[in-house]
Structure formats: C-alpha cells, structure tokens
Amino acid sequence: MSSHGERAPEAELGLLDATMIGMGAMIGAGIFVLTGLAAELSGPAAIFVFALNGVVTAFTGLSYAELASAIPKSGGGYAFVREVFADLQSFLMGWMLWFAYMIAGALYALGFAPNFLELLHVYGIVPPPGEVGAVALPVVDVGIPAGVGLAFSAVLLFVALNAVSTAASGSIETIFTATKVTILMVFVGFGVTSPMFTTAEFQPLFPGDKTAFSILPAMGLTFIAFEGYDLITTVTEEVKNPRENIPKAIFVSLAVTVVVYLLVVTVAIGTLGASGLAEAGEAGIAAAATEFMPTGLPVIKNGGAVIVFGAVFSTLTALNAVVIASSRVAFSMGREGQLLPRFGQIHHRFGTPFIAIVSSAIVMLGSVVLPTQSAGNMSSLFFLLSFVVVNGAVIKLRRERPNMRRPYEMPFYPLPPILGIVLNLVLTGVLISFLVRTDPLALILSAGWIILGVIAYVALDRRGGGESGEPTATAAAADHEPTPTDSERGAVTDED
Numbered sequence: 001m002s003s004h005g006e007r008a009p010e011a012e013l014g015l016l017d018a019t020m021i022g023m024g025a026m027i028g029a030g031i032f033v034l035t036g037l038a039a040e041l042s043g044p045a046a047i048f049v050f051a052l053n054g055v056v057t058a059f060t061g062l063s064y065a066e067l068a069s070a071i072p073k074s075g076g077g078y079a080f081v082r083e084v085f086a087d088l089q090s091f092l093m094g095w096m097l098w099f100a101y102m103i104a105g106a107l108y109a110l111g112f113a114p115n116f117l118e119l120l121h122v123y124g125i126v127p128p129p130g131e132v133g134a135v136a137l138p139v140v141d142v143g144i145p146a147g148v149g150l151a152f153s154a155v156l157l158f159v160a161l162n163a164v165s166t167a168a169s170g171s172i173e174t175i176f177t178a179t180k181v182t183i184l185m186v187f188v189g190f191g192v193t194s195p196m197f198t199t200a201e202f203q204p205l206f207p208g209d210k211t212a213f214s215i216l217p218a219m220g221l222t223f224i225a226f227e228g229y230d231l232i233t234t235v236t237e238e239v240k241n242p243r244e245n246i247p248k249a250i251f252v253s254l255a256v257t258v259v260v261y262l263l264v265v266t267v268a269i270g271t272l273g274a275s276g277l278a279e280a281g282e283a284g285i286a287a288a289a290t291e292f293m294p295t296g297l298p299v300i301k302n303g304g305a306v307i308v309f310g311a312v313f314s315t316l317t318a319l320n321a322v323v324i325a326s327s328r329v330a331f332s333m334g335r336e337g338q339l340l341p342r343f344g345q346i347h348h349r350f351g352t353p354f355i356a357i358v359s360s361a362i363v364m365l366g367s368v369v370l371p372t373q374s375a376g377n378m379s380s381l382f383f384l385l386s387f388v389v390v391n392g393a394v395i396k397l398r399r400e401r402p403n404m405r406r407p408y409e410m411p412f413y414p415l416p417p418i419l420g421i422v423l424n425l426v427l428t429g430v431l432i433s434f435l436v437r438t439d440p441l442a443l444i445l446s447a448g449w450i451i452l453g454v455i456a457y458v459a460l461d462r463r464g465g466g467e468s469g470e471p472t473a474t475a476a477a478a479d480h481e482p483t484p485t486d487s488e489r490g491a492v493t494d495e496d
Contacts, residue, residue: 026226036280069407155368
C-alpha cells in the first residue's frame with residue numbers, strides 16, 4: 001500500500017528490462033542528432049566529448065548505484081534526495097527532474113518526426129521532409145506542421161501504452177533497444193571495414209581556431225545523452241530484487257552505452273570526416289552510412305535508409321523511456337505529499353500511476369512546439385543541476401547514517417561524488433554561458449519553471465501537504481525508524 005492507501009507498483013521488470021530502459025534513453029536521439037553538432041563545435045575531438053561525458057557520468061553513476069541499493073524507492077534522484085534533504089530542496093530536485101524528463105520527451109518526439117518523414121520519403125510515400133506541407137485538422141479549419149503532428153501523435157501513443165501497462169512498456173523498450181543497437185553495430189561493422197575509414201581524419205584533433213576548451217560546450221550540449229541511469233532508478237519499485245538489480249543495470253547500461261557511442265563516433269569521423277559530419281548536422285550519421293554502406297539493396301534501399309530506420313527506433317525508445325521516468329518522478333512526489341496526492345495513486349485497474357502519466361503528458365505535448373535545440377538545452381541544464389544534488393546526497397547520507405545498510409558501496413569514497421559535483425557544476429556553468437549567447441529562450445523558460453515550482457511549493461505547503469492534509473516528510477524522516485507505511489510501500493529502511 002502506498003502512503004495514501006493505494007496499491008503499490010508491482011515488481012514486473014527484470015535486470016534485462018531495467019538495463020534496456022537505461023540504454024533506451026542513453027542510446028536515443030543523441031547518438032543520431034547530437035553527433036554532428038558535437039563535431040561542429042569541437043572537430044575530430046568530438047570523440048573526446050562523448051568519452052569525457054562518459055567519465056563525468058560514471059562518477060555520478062557510482063552515487064546512483066550506492067543510493068539505489070540503500071534506498072530502493074521509485075522516483076530516481078528525487079527519491080534519494082527526499083530521504084536526505086529538507087522539504088524545499090527535495091521538492092526543487094523533484095520539480096527539476098520531472099521537467100527535465102518531460103522536456104526530454106518533447107525533444108525525442110521532435111527528433112522522431114523528421115526521421116519518420118525521411119523514412120517515408122525513402123520509400124516514395126511522401127516528398128522530402130522539407131517539402132511536406134501542413135496537415136489540415138478535420139473539425140477546425142487549421143493546419144499544423146506535419147512534424148508537430150507526428151511528434152504529438154508519438155507522445156499520445158506512448159502515453160496510452162504506459163497508462164495501461166508497465167510490463168508492456170518495459171517489453172517494448174527491450175525490443176526497440178535491442179533493434180537499434182543491432183543497427184548501430186551493422187553501421188560500425190561496415191564502417192571499420194570500408195576503404196573510406198582512415199585515422200588521418202583525426203589529425204589534427206583541433207583544426208583551425210579550435211582548442212581543447214572547445215570540448216566543454218559540446219559536452220554540455222550532449223550531456224542529455226547520458227541521463228539514462230537516473231531513469232532506471234525512477235522505476236525501482238517495479239524492478240525485481242532492486243537492491244542488486246538496479247546497481248547492476250546502471251553499470252551495464254553505462255558501459256555498453258559509452259562503448260557504442262565511441263564506436264559510432266569513431267566510424268562517423270573516420271569515414272565522413274569531422275567537417276563532413278558537422279555539415280550534415282542532425283543527419284550526420286545517416287550521411288556517413290550512405291557513403292560506405294551498400295546501395296541498391298531490396299527493401300532497405302541503402303545504408304542511409306537503415307540508419308534513418310535506426311533513428312526512428314532510437315527516438316521512440318527514448319520517448320517511451322522518459323514517459324516512464326517523468327510519470328514515476330511525479331508519482332513519487334505525489335506519494336510524498338509534495339504534489340497533490342492524486343499524483344501518488346495507482347490506477348485500480350491498470351496498476352499504473354495513471355494521473356502522473358497523464359499530467360506529465362500534458363506538459364510534454366505542449367512542449368512539442370518548442371525549437372528542438374531549446375528543448376535539448378533545457379533538459380541538459382536540469383539534469384546537470386539534479387546530478388549535483390544527488391552527489392551531495394551521497395555525502396550527506398554517509399555522514400548522517402554511516403551504519404545504514406548499503407549492499408553496494410562505491411570505491412574510493414568520497415572522491416567520486418566530489419568529482420561528480422565539481423564536473424557537473426563546470427558543465428552547468430559552460431552551458432549557461434553558451435545559452436546566454438545562443439538560446440535565451442531556454443534560459444527564460446527554465447527560470448519560469450523554477451519560479452512556478454516555488455509558487456506550487458508554497459501553495460501546497462499552505463494546504464498542509466496536499467489534498468489529504470497529511471504533513472510532508474522532512475529531512476528528519478531519513479533518520480526515523482521503519483514505519484508500517486514505509487514497509488508497506490517498499491520504502492527504504494535502516495536494516496542494520
């Protein structure tokens with residue numbers, strides 16, 4: 001039972017499902033859409049952009065693994081911070097994380113639309129994506145861009161899927177992720193054996209006016225590609241044996257993702273060159289594939305079509321993953337009394353956090369009208385800030401509850417969380433500086449969401465913790481003895 005007397009989520013997902021949920025988000029639109037942008041900013045050194053992002057991510061990943069083993073609660077970073085920090089800090093953490101996932105959903109839906117149109121174009125169903133006109137709505141005399149309509153439809157589809165079945169959404173994620181990883185490995189296989197592939201494309205690493213510092217803005221912009229490990233922890237209570245499976249899923253998904261990114265970027269630069277990759281922009285990987293993969297094949301046409309097909313799969317898996325994650329963060333906040341209690345309820349028939357899913361979908365649907373770049377920037381910014389807080393939570397929990405049961409403890413503590421905090425703050429500063437110059441809309445909307453959150457927090461606080469009037473949890477709750485409510489909902493308990 002939940003704290004509000006509702007059903008708790010059922011543990012239906014195994015280690016493979018949890019791993020695929022993380023990989024589904026990390027090997028998503030980023031590997032197809034952001035690779036060209038990284039090459040434009042940093043040249044051949046783009047290979048280091050993804051390698052270093054993997055390193056930065058690993059430090060925070062260690063913190064997530066330790067916290068997940070000690071605090072097996074759904075809600076991701078929010079659930080951890082809720083156990084450690086006071087009301088306002090934990091609310092803002094959840095508020096930022098919820099927004100980051102919803103905006104990421106819009107980003108992936110927007111990335112899906114042009115790739116799907118391109119796929120239809122390859123088979124002669126529609127003209128090139130740039131020539132596809134608006135779609136007229138049947139009732140009102142209004143036309144909407146085809147891309148926006150497709151993005152809207154994709155969100156609706158996965159919201160409906162997640163609203164009726166967690167197991168179904170988890171199975172879909174596993175199938176989709178396995179498919180796109182297979183496609184990317186085909187891309188790598190053809191690339192490294194192609195006569196076009198040469199290490200000369202990596203020399204010099206910093207051509208023209210580019211320097212080693214050119215890597216930093218590219219790291220900030222592409223950081224969203226590595227947020228998947230938080231996503232795994234948002235469904236902790238729906239994973240079997242979470243104290244062991246969640247840390248394993250974090251490490252496996254991170255390791256596989258970093259290797260896949262490095263292989264794909266190496267092949268793309270080694271065949272097309274950093275300048276060619278940058279010139280192709282969002283279609284950089286597809287452009288590289290078109291150059292060296294077979295053409296004139298039945299059904300699949302050519303290499304570019306294969307990659308476009310992979311991009312469609314990738315954006316859909318990422319979208320499905322963040323629909324799951326955003327709703328679980330809202331569910332966790334509702335259960336803790338930091339959103340209206342209805343957010344923390346499980347649907348009596350479907351066994352899913354129905355209200356949390358639908359509410360998240362509303363923001364996600366409204367966000368598909370944003371520019372793609374602004375959606376990506378906002379999501380990266382909030383994930384970076386969230387990860388700073390999570391690393392701080394590890395340190396605070398170690399100090400305040402040293403004897404807490406931790407099936408997994410990170411090595412070399414406290415070095416990893418300290419490095420995680422410093423590196424995430426550096427990337428945050430670089431990204432904000434970049435946004436001031438290039439994307440003020442993203443900064444304004446981000447500030448607006450924080451202000452709206454403070455207003456919501458004050459309003460809920462005056463209601464006495466939501467509709468039920470139950471008091472919100474406090475930081476002191478982290479030190480309390482296990483209560484019947486905690487035990488019923490599978491919440492963290494000190495078992496030492």
